[in-house]
Amino acid sequence: MSNINLVGISGSLRSGSYNTLLLEAVQRHLPEGARLSVARLDEFPLFNQDRESPLPAAVGAVKSALRSCDGVIIxxxxxxxxxxGVLKNAFDWLSRPPQEQAEVLHGKPVLLMGASPGPFGSISAQNASLSMFRALRMPVWNEQGLIVVTHAGDRFKDGTLVDEALQQRLQQQAEGFCRHLLQLRARNDE
Ligand SMILES: Cc1cc2nc3c(=O)[nH]c(=O)nc-3n(C[C@H](O)[C@H](O)[C@H](O)COP(=O)(O)O)c2cc1C
Structure with missing residues (x-):
């Protein structure tokens, strides 16, 4: 696949976060020609309208990565x-100022997934994020169903995904998502 640029965002700042490990696992299962850069949220301040100008450098860096990407993996x-709150805070920053929101976020497809050590795998968090993505006009790609990683503690060992079925699933999702992004690009080029 030709040159697909993805931005990956983990909603956890924790070292050893299962969600960051999941994102890194996706990074290892991308189709050829696709690359994923992981956004850093750890230096985003709490959103405060009094601090929008000058924009914090950490926010500006992620905004410029988003501007030139084809899709976003959360x-x-x-x-x-x-x-x-980390994820919501990040998108509150990234949605500003309103006159730049369209070029940074609108129309950027999202591949949404999540992990939890418990039996529900972040499904409620994923659902809760849908209204935000709707507000930001970011379509959530869902052709292959949800990725809800339950019992995450059993699936990662020493920081690596060891569950082969999940590896395969991530690969299929990444391929499907990238195919979709290429189709969108072809449509936009017409
Ligand atoms: C404040 C707090 C609230 C949590 N609430 C939930 C919850 O509602 N559902 C759930 O499955 N896990 C919950 N957990 C457990 C998280 O899923 C777990 O800490 C997970 O490892 C966090 O993701 P990370 O590994 O990417 O940091 C909660 C953890 C914290 C710290």
Missing amino acids: CTPEYNLGMP
Whole structure:
């Protein structure tokens, strides 16, 4: 596949985060020609409209990666049945200022997934994020169903995904998502 640029965002800042490991596993299962750069959210301040100008450098860096990407892959944990504040805070920053929102976010397809050590695999957090993506006009790609990684502690060993069925699933999702992005690009070029 030719030159697909993806931005990956983990909703967890924790070292050893299952969601960051999941994102890194996706990175290893991308089709040829696709590359995924992992956005760093650890230096995003708490959103404050008084601090929008000058824009914090960490926010500007992720905005410029998003501007030139074809699609976004999100791996989110679930906190108290919702999306983590880290992820919401990041998109509040990334959606600003309103006159730049379209070029940074609108129309960028999202591949959404998440992991949890429990039996529900972040499904509520994923659901909770849908209204935000709708507001930001970011279509969530769902042709191959949900990726909900339950019992994450059994699937990763020493920081690596060891569950072969999940590896295969990630590869299929990544291939499907990249195919979709290429189709969109071809349509836009027409
Ligand atoms: C404040 C807090 C709330 C949590 N709430 C949930 C929850 O609602 N559902 C769930 O499955 N796990 C919940 N967990 C457990 C997280 O899924 C677990 O900490 C997970 O490892 C976080 O993702 P990470 O490994 O990517 O950091 C919660 C953890 C914290 C710290």
